[in-house]
Structures are given as C-alpha cells and as structure tokens.
Amino acid sequence: MAEAIRTLDDVARAAGVSRATASRALNGGRNVSPRAMAAVMRVVQEHGYQPNPAARSLVTRHIGAIAVIVPEADELVFSDPFFPQAYHGALTAFKDSDYQVTLVMAEPQDSGRIVRYLESGLVDGAIVVSHHGQELASALAKASRPLTFVGSPGIVDAPFVELDQVSAARTATEYLIGKGARRIAHIAGPLDMNAGAGRQAGFEAAMDDAGLAPVGIEPGGFTIRGGQAAAERLLDAEPDLDAIFVASDLMAAGAVRTLGKRGRRIPADVMVVGFDNSPVAVQTLPALTSMTNPPAVMAEAAAKMLLSLLSGDGPEWPVIIQSELVVRGSA
Amino acid sequence: MAEAIRTLDDVARAAGVSRATASRALNGGRNVSPRAMAAVMRVVQEHGYQPNPAARSLVTRHIGAIAVIVPEADELVFSDPFFPQAYHGALTAFKDSDYQVTLVMAEPQDSGRIVRYLESGLVDGAIVVSHHGQELASALAKASRPLTFVGSPGIVDAPFVELDQVSAARTATEYLIGKGARRIAHIAGPLDMNAGAGRQAGFEAAMDDAGLAPVGIEPGGFTIRGGQAAAERLLDAEPDLDAIFVASDLMAAGAVRTLGKRGRRIPADVMVVGFDNSPVAVQTLPALTSMTNPPAVMAEAAAKMLLSLLSGDGPEWPVIIQSELVVRGSA
DNA sequence: AAAGCGACTGGAAACGCTTCCAATTCGGAA
DNA sequence: TTCCGAATTGGAAGCGTTTCCAGTCGCTTT
Numbered sequence: 177m178a179e180a181i182r183t184l185d186d187v188a189r190a191a192g193v194s195r196a197t198a199s200r201a202l203n204g205g206r207n208v209s210p211r212a213m214a215a216v217m218r219v220v221q222e223h224g225y226q227p228n229p230a231a232r233s234l235v236t237r238h239i240g241a242i243a244v245i246v247p248e249a250d251e252l253v254f255s256d257p258f259f260p261q262a263y264h265g266a267l268t269a270f271k272d273s274d275y276q277v278t279l280v281m282a283e284p285q286d287s288g289r290i291v292r293y294l295e296s297g298l299v300d301g302a303i304v305v306s307h308h309g310q311e312l313a314s315a316l317a318k319a320s321r322p323l324t325f326v327g328s329p330g331i332v333d334a335p336f337v338e339l340d341q342v343s344a345a346r347t348a349t350e351y352l353i354g355k356g357a358r359r360i361a362h363i364a365g366p367l368d369m370n371a372g373a374g375r376q377a378g379f380e381a382a383m384d385d386a387g388l389a390p391v392g393i394e395p396g397g398f399t400i401r402g403g404q405a406a407a408e409r410l411l412d413a414e415p416d417l418d419a420i421f422v423a424s425d426l427m428a429a430g431a432v433r434t435l436g437k438r439g440r441r442i443p444a445d446v447m448v449v450g451f452d453n454s455p456v457a458v459q460t461l462p463a464l465t466s467m468t469n470p471p472a473v474m475a476e477a478a479a480k481m482l483l484s485l486l487s488g489d490g491p492e493w494p495v496i497i498q499s500e501l502v503v504r505g506s507a
Numbered sequence: 508m509a510e511a512i513r514t515l516d517d518v519a520r521a522a523g524v525s526r527a528t529a530s531r532a533l534n535g536g537r538n539v540s541p542r543a544m545a546a547v548m549r550v551v552q553e554h555g556y557q558p559n560p561a562a563r564s565l566v567t568r569h570i571g572a573i574a575v576i577v578p579e580a581d582e583l584v585f586s587d588p589f590f591p592q593a594y595h596g597a598l599t600a601f602k603d604s605d606y607q608v609t610l611v612m613a614e615p616q617d618s619g620r621i622v623r624y625l626e627s628g629l630v631d632g633a634i635v636v637s638h639h640g641q642e643l644a645s646a647l648a649k650a651s652r653p654l655t656f657v658g659s660p661g662i663v664d665a666p667f668v669e670l671d672q673v674s675a676a677r678t679a680t681e682y683l684i685g686k687g688a689r690r691i692a693h694i695a696g697p698l699d700m701n702a703g704a705g706r707q708a709g710f711e712a713a714m715d716d717a718g719l720a721p722v723g724i725e726p727g728g729f730t731i732r733g734g735q736a737a738a739e740r741l742l743d744a745e746p747d748l749d750a751i752f753v754a755s756d757l758m759a760a761g762a763v764r765t766l767g768k769r770g771r772r773i774p775a776d777v778m779v780v781g782f783d784n785s786p787v788a789v790q791t792l793p794a795l796t797s798m799t800n801p802p803a804v805m806a807e808a809a810a811k812m813l814l815s816l817l818s819g820d821g822p823e824w825p826v827i828i829q830s831e832l833v834v835r836g837s838a
Numbered sequence: 839a840a841a842g843c844g845a846c847t848g849g850a851a852a853c854g855c856t857t858c859c860a861a862t863t864c865g866g867a868a
Numbered sequence: 869t870t871c872c873g874a875a876t877t878g879g880a881a882g883c884g885t886t887t888c889c890a891g892t893c894g895c896t897t898t
Contacts, residue, residue, distance in 0.1 A: 183854055194878040199856055207876060229628035230570070231854035234561040235883045241629055243609070250595050264581055276624055278574070278609035293607055297560035298572055298629065514884055525848040530886055538846060562884030565853045840898090847892075853885085862877070868870085 181223035190223075191215040202227065233297075241276040242482060243293070243302040244475070247284040247312050257455055258471045262305045262326055265472030269479030275300070275486075287315040294319035301486055303478045304329070305471075322485040324478040326471070328370050328494070335485065335493035337477040341371055344467045344499030345378025348421050348449045351465075351501055353386050357419030357447055361392040363406040363431060365423040372398070375423040375451060391417050396427040403430025411438055418446055419507065425450040425457045425466055432460045432506070447507035462505025473497055512554035521554075522546040533558065564628075572607040573813060574624070574633040575806075578615040578643050588786055589802045593636045593657055596803030600810030606631070606817075618646040625650035632817055634809045635660070636802075653816040655809040657802070659701050659825070666816065666824035668808040672702055675798045675830030676709025679752050679780045682796075682832055684717050688750035688778055692723040694737040694762060696754040703729070706754040706782060722748050727758040734758025738765035749777055750838065756781040756788045756797055763791045763837070778838035793836025804828055 181187055188198035193212050201208045201216035208216075219225070233239040244266045246253050253259045263279055270277050278299070282289045284306070294302060294316070301322035306312065313329030325336035352360055362379045365372030376393065383390055391414045394406035403422060407430065410417060422428035428450030432442060440446045442462055450457055450466040457464040474497055481491040512518055519529040524543050532539045532547035539547075550556070564570040575597045577590055594610055601608050609630070613620045615637070625633060625647070632653035637643065644660030656667035683691055693710045696703030707724065714721050722745040725737035734753060738761065741748060753759035759781030763773060771777045773793055781788055781797040788795040805828055812822040 184856095185854080195855080196857075196878055196880095197876080200877095203856080209876060212876080226626050226628075228565070228854050230561045230565040231883090232856075233883095234559070234565055234854080234885090235856045237883085239561070239629070240627070250591060250598070253591070260581055267581070276627060276629060278611055280607075280609055295557055296571070296607065298570070298607060515886095516884080526885085527848055527850095527887075528846080531847095534886080540846060543846080559884050562853090563886075565855090565884080566886045568853085842897075843895085845893090845895105847890105849888105849890090851886105851888080855883085856881105858879105858881080860877105860879085862875105864875085865873100867872080 181219065181225050184225075184227065187216060187219050187223075187225050190219045239297065239300055240274065241278065241299045242270065242486075243278050243280045243299045245290055245293075245302045245304045245316075246279065246281045247287070247290060247304065247306045248281065249283055250281045253281050258452070258469075259305060262471040262475035265475030266303055266479040268472075269476045269483065273483060275483075284312055287312050291315060291319050294321045294323075301482050303475065303482050305475060305478075322482060324481040324485065324493075326474050326478045330370075335478075335481045335491055337474045337481070337493070337495040337497060338370065339469055339474065340496050340498050341374025342378035342381065344451070344469075345375040345421070345423075346382040347499065347501055348451070348467050349379050349382035350386070352419045352421060352447055352449060352507060353382070353388070355419075355447060355507060358388060359391045359414065359417045360388065360419045360421060361394070361410045361414065361417050362390055363394055363396040363403055363410070363420060363422040363427050365396065365398045365427075367395075369398075372423060379421050396423070396430070398424050398426060400426050400430040400433075403427025404434050405430075407431035407434035408438075411435075411440075419448070420446060421449050423451050425452045425454045425464055428464050428466070428506075429456050429460050432464070443505065443507050449501075449507045453502050457502075457504065460506070465504045465507040466502050467499045468502060469499060470497065512550065512556050515558065518547060518550050518554075518556050521550045570628065570631055571605065572609065572630045573601065573817075574609050574611045574630045576621055576624075576633045576635045576647075577610065577612045578618070578621060578635065578637045579612060580614055581612045589783075589800075590636060593802040593806035596806030597634055597636075597810040599803075600807045600814065604814060606814075615643055618643050622646060622650050625652045625654075632813050634806065634813050636806060636809075653813060655812040655816065655824075657805045657809045661701075666809075666812045666822055668805050668812070668824070668826040668828060669701065670800055670805065671827045671829050672705025673709035673712065675782070675800075676706040676752065676754075677713040678830065678832055679782070679798050680710050680713035681717070683750045683752060683778055683780060683838060684713070684719070686750075686778060686838065689719060690722045690745065690748045691719065691750045691752065692725070692741045692745065692748050693721055694725055694727040694734055694741070694751060694753040694758050696727065696729045696758075698726075703754060710752050727754070727761070729755050729758060731757050731761040731764075734761025735765050736761075738762035739769075742766075742769055742771075750779070751777060752780050754782050756783045756785045756795055759795050759797070759837075760787050760791050763795070774836065774838050780832075780838045784833050788833075788835065791837070796835045796838040797833050798830045799833060800830060801828065 185195050188195040197212050198216050201213050205213050244263050303324050305326040313332040317332050328336050328338045364376045367373045392410045394409050396402035396406040450464040453466040453468040457466045477495045484491040515526050515529050519526040528543050529547050532544050536544050575594050634655050636657040644663040648663050659667050659669045695707045698704045723741045725740050727733035727737040781795040784797040784799040788797045808826045815822040
C-alpha cells in the first residue's frame with residue numbers, strides 16, 4: 177500500500193512495463209507476453225484499479241452503456257406490466273456484454289429531454305419501447321446514435337421489432353369461429369396505433385375469409401372503462417352476439433364486467449378473447465383466453481439488433497414476432 | 508455550412524477567438540467580453556455544437572448524471588408502488604439541475620454489479636432506495652461516490668432520510684385509543700427492519716403511556732398471507748380484541764380478510780389501522796385508515812442531500828420525515 | 839504624466855487513456 | 869554463423885476540454 181494506484185501510468189510503473197503495454201494487457205492482451213500480462217493483472221487485482229471511463233471513451237468514442245428509453249409518464253411505466261417485462265428482456269440480451277443498461281423515462285411530449293440524453297454521450301445507443309409510434313420516432317431518429325424500436329416507429333426508417341398483429345388477430349378470430357361462434361363483434365384499440373389497426377384488420381380478414389360479417393366494431397381506447405362502454409354499445413345494437421374479440425385484456429376486463437351486468441354467461445352465452453396475455457387476464461372471472469404479446473421477447477430481439485448495430489453490423493429488420501393463443505375460461 | 512463544426516477548436520476558429528475564450532464563453536462566461544460572447548454563441552447556435560462530454564468530464568471529473576439505485580429484482584420494483592413514487596420524487600428534485608437521472612436495478616445479492624456501476628464513472632453519485640437496510644449499504648459505501656439513502660442504511664455512516672416510524676406508530680395507536688379501543692393488538696413487520704422494529708416500539712410506547720397492555724403482538728412478515736395468519740392467531744388468543752394496529756397495509760388487508768371470515772364487523776367490532784397508505788388501502792372493504800409513508804417526499808429529500816453533496820456541501824442528516832394519519836372506513 | 843489596476847485574451851499544460859510506429863529481442867531458417 | 873521475420877515493447881502523438889498563467893490594453897488614480 178505504498179502509493180495509490182489510480183492511473184494506468186501507476187499500474188505500468190508498478191508492473192514494470194510501459195503504459196502502452198499495460199493498456200494492451202487490459203484490453204484483450206493482443207501482443208502482450210504472458211510475463212507482462214501477469215504482472216499487470218497482479219497489480220490491477222491487488223489495487224482494484226479501474227480505468228477512467230472518460231479518458232477511455234475520449235479516444236475510443238465509445239462509452240459502454242446503453243439505455244432503454246420509455247417515452248411514457250413514469251406513473252404509467254410502472255403500472256403497465258408491459259414495460260418492466262420489456263426492460264427485463266433488454267437486460268438479458270445485454271447480460272454478458274459488459275454494457276451497462278439504464279432505464280430512462282420521459283413524457284412523450286418532452287422529446288427534447290430524450291434527444292438531449294442521447295446526444296449527451298452518456299450512452300452509445302438506445303432501445304425505444306413505446307406505444308406511441310411515430311410521434312417521437314422522428315424526433316429521436318435525428319439523434320446521431322444507433323436506435324432500435326420495440327413496436328414499429330411508423331414511417332421512420334429504423335430497425336424495429338413488432339408483433340405480427342394481423343395474424344394474431346386472425347388466429348384469435350378463427351379460434352372463436354372454430355368454437356362455433358357466428359355473431360362476432362370486435363372491440364378495437366385506437367386506429368392510429370399499429371396495435372389497434374393491425375388487430376382490427378386481422379379480425380376483419382378472418383371474418384371475411386369465413387364468409388361472416390362482423391356484428392359490430394366499437395373503439396375501446398385500450399382502457400377498462402372504454403371496454404366496458406364499448407361492450408354496452410355492442411349489446412345494445414346486437415343483443416344476440418355470441419362472441420367478442422377484444423384488442424386488449426384491459427378492455428376485455430371491462431367487457432366482461434358489462435356482460436356480467438347484462439346477465440350474459442361467459443363463455444356459454446358469449447365467448448371473449450382478449451389480447452396481451454397480461455396479468456389482468458387471470459384476474460377476471462372467468463379468466464381470459466388471450467393472445468400473447470411477449471414484451472420480454474420483443475425487447476430482447478431489439479436489444480440484439482442494437483448490439484449488432486453497435487458492433488458495426490447492419491442487422492436484418494424488421495423482426496416480426498408471432499403471437500400465440502393462450503386458452504383459459506372465457507372462450 | 509462550409510466546414511463541419513465539431514470541436515471547440517472549430518467553434519473558436521469560426522468565432523475568431525481562442526479556444527480558451529470559447530470555453531469560457533460556454534461555461535458561464537466569466538471574463539469574456541460581450542463581443543466575444545456573442546460571436547461564440549452565434550456559432551454554437553448556428554451549428555448546434557455540443558461539447559464532447561468525455562473530454563469535458565476528463566478534466567472536470569464530473570459527468571452530469573446520477574442514478575437512482577434500487578437493489579431489488581426488477582419484477583418487484585415494478586409491482587411495488589413504493590419505488591416508482593420514489594423515483595418520481597428524485598426526478599422532481601433534479602428537474603432543473605441539468606443532471607441526468609437514470610434508474611438502475613439489480614438483485615440485492617448482486618451488489619457487485621451495482622458497485623461496478625458506481626465505479627464505472629457513468630454517474631457522479633446515486634440515491635439508494637431499498638427495503639433491505641444494511642446488507643448492501645456496507646458494500647455500496649465502499650464505492651467512492653457520494654451516496655444518499657432512502658431508508659436508514661443501518662450502521663453505515665451515510666446520509667439518509669427516514670420516516671419517523673416510532674412516532675407514526677404512536678400516532679396510530681393513540682388514534683385507536685382515542686376512538687375508545689382498549690384491547691388492542693399489533694401485527695408487526697420483521698424486527699430486523701427499521702420499519703418493523705420502529706413501528707412496534709411506537710405501538711408499545713403509546714400503549715404504555717395510556718396505561719394499557721397489548722393484548723397480543725404477532726409477526727406478519729409484511730405480506731398479505733402473513734397478516735391473515737397473524738390475525739387468526741390473535742383472534743384465537745383474544746377473541747374480544749377491539750382494535751389492531753397493523754405495520755403495513757398489505758398485512759392489514761390480510762387481517763381484514765380474516766376478520767371478515769371470523770364474523771367481525773369493521774370498524775364496529777374491531778378497528779384496524781394500517782401503514783403505508785398504499786393503493787391496497789382503498790381496495791379493502793372497508794377502506795383502511797392508514798399512516799402515510801410518502802416515498803416521493805423521502806426520495807426528494809434524499810435527492811436534495813445528494814445534490815448538496817455533489818456541490819461540495821455537507822448536508823445535515825439524517826432527515827426525518829413525519830408520517831400522517833389518513834382516516835378511512837376501518838377505524 | 840507616470841504608475842497601477844482590472845478586464846480580457848491566448849498559449850500551453852494538463853486530464854488518463856488508446857494506438858501508431860519504430861525499435862528491440864529472439865528463434866529458427868539459410 | 870548470419871540473416872530474416874514474428875512477437876513484444878516503449879515513445880509519442882493524439883482524443884476534446886478546462887484552466888492556470890502571463891501578457892495586453894484601456895482607464896482611473898495620484
């Protein structure tokens with residue numbers, strides 16, 4: 177414990193080599209003799225030396241950190257299970273890559289803060305997880321950092337991974353038809369969101385293929401309340417409907433509530449299929465049959481794209497993830 | 508748009524001053540003539556110049572970012588409303604300080620990862636929000652970065668903010684006594700946690716002061732199940748109890764369930780006061796009277812301490828936050 | 839009118855690291 | 869034995885900022 181070892185120079189001196197050699201020893205050790213390597217490593221271990229990241233990144237132009245950016249109000253981020261799972265997925269992709277992963281949230285309208293963060297040089301790149309498609313995407317894309325998106329960024333030309341919404345909706349609808357439903361309605365999400373439009377399109381396509389006409393399509397705004405109200409409108413217009421394909425579990429939970437209130441038994445009178453396979457799906461009575469929307473899987477894919485972007489490759493994109501049907505009590 | 512402006516040198520040249528002057532103009536502008544200042548600013552605006560943070564932090568030893576560290580599994584972080592609120596509190600404290608705030612999670616046992624992050628130089632300091640007192644604190648304290656804690660770090664000598672657990676429990680207990688309760692029991696949290704021990708101590712003190720003896724004290728492990736079981740044991744031992752002070756809303760929810768099952772009316776037969784004033788408090792029937800445990804307030808206080816630590820001051824600590832009683836239906 | 843003072847300015851020295859390049863060493867081929 | 873190339877090595881040149889320090893210049897003070 178003679179003198180403190182703080183800089184690479186100190187390490188080099190203590191190990192009896194030049195700073196250049198010490199640096200090489202620390203970074204992969206190409207062209208370093210075993211002898212020198214050992215000496216450097218010993219000193220490093222012994223004194224717990226850590227290279228100064230600022231100095232390092234000044235020359236390498238690379239900082240060793242990426243961010244998961246969630247352009248949503250932080251309250252929402254924590255209440256919607258989609259985001260944590262996405263974060264977790266990204267984490268696993270970067271687990272053994274010695275990149276640090278941090279989570280950054282900001283109101284979607286405050287894209288300035290996010291762009292500033294990207295430009296600040298505190299991260300090498302980011303994966304953006306949002307339900308708000310292109311509003312932000314175009315702003316973010318201006319930042320000169322590699323970005324990948326979970327969920328299509330709309331018209332912006334950037335790598336993304338997306339669920340195959342259309343074919344998922346198709347699967348759900350065909351399942352209902354297969355179970356004997358004929359008077360089928362749909363509760364839709366906002367059509368300016370890919371998840372909303374795609375699911376409705378898939379529903380309509382499947383119905384069309386089966387030679388059936390939807391008995392109703394009502395928007396539900398992706399909320400419980402909206403689902404509840406939509407179901408009421410549907411029942412008013414078509415008391416005899418025998419199935420509803422709902423574009424999210426949250427809305428489905430609302431619909432279930434309405435159906436119960438109106439005296440319909442599920443699934444005997446009306447079958448319900450939700451979407452997202454989220455925790456609420458098991459809290460309703462009966463539990464919801466639902467399509468998966470695996471955030472962890474998608475985020476992991478996006479993270480891998482980012483990783484290859486960072487290492488200079490051009491990854492193939494978009495990556496399309498297939499959704500699966502999970503059967504529970506409601507259909 | 509002749510040549511690209513990337514470095515301070517470029518800016519200086521374009522503005523017709525020296526690099527030193529340009530730097531001064533960018534940083535507060537002390538000892539810079541209005542003329543030079545204007546010239547530099549014009550160039551900066553025009554070309555959207557951004558100083559290289561690595562170079563800057565290499566000399567200033569200051570990176571302009573702090574982290575909120577939550578040493579918990581990420582699933583828990585997102586499911587427990589305490590953390591998001593704490594994060595939000597920290598965010599507001601740093602809102603106009605041009606520090607970037609990021610969130611870092613890690614399993615508590617993986618303190619290595621956290622320490623590495625702190626040492627990595629990617630942040631200037633951190634605020635640690637945890638329910639696990641000193642287990643980690645001692646590991647983290649080794650990192651040579653300013654830290655502040657939300658919740659006492661135990662024996663570790665570091666600035667922290669903590670709820671006044673004892674007097675909060677006292678308030679709750681005195682409220683029950685004031686409402687006429689005499690045969691009062693307590694469902695306690697783990698005694699190795701400050702929140703557990705402090706609340707029990709406050710309960711006992713208040714009872715003692717009123718000349719009453721607790722009719723029972725049972726541990727509930729801060730879980731719904733634990734609270735349920737504890738209430739059963741209490742009722743078995745003392746069927747006539749007329750009030751329970753429970754050390755958390757989660758446990759209180761369990762106790763409410765047991766009381767209902769055993770035919771007790773709340774608050775007519777048995778009054779219940781919970782703790783944390785968390786969302787579950789309004790989901791029980793009746794809703795829980797509870798003591799506040801405001802994570803946002805605490806985190807904001809911790810953030811302010813960190814801020815003054817970073818600017819070289821020695822903040823006063825510990826900061827003790829007072830809890831308040833929120834009256835609802837259960838007592 | 840000379841001296842002194844304060845506001846500005848630019849040169850140059852860090853900050854701690856990576857990496858190019860020339861020099862050295864060593865073993866084996868000729 | 870001599871020569872050549874591969875493996876190591878250290879010197880030195882940056883990377884883009886900030887900041888110390890010694891000047892310069894225009895005024896006020898005596």
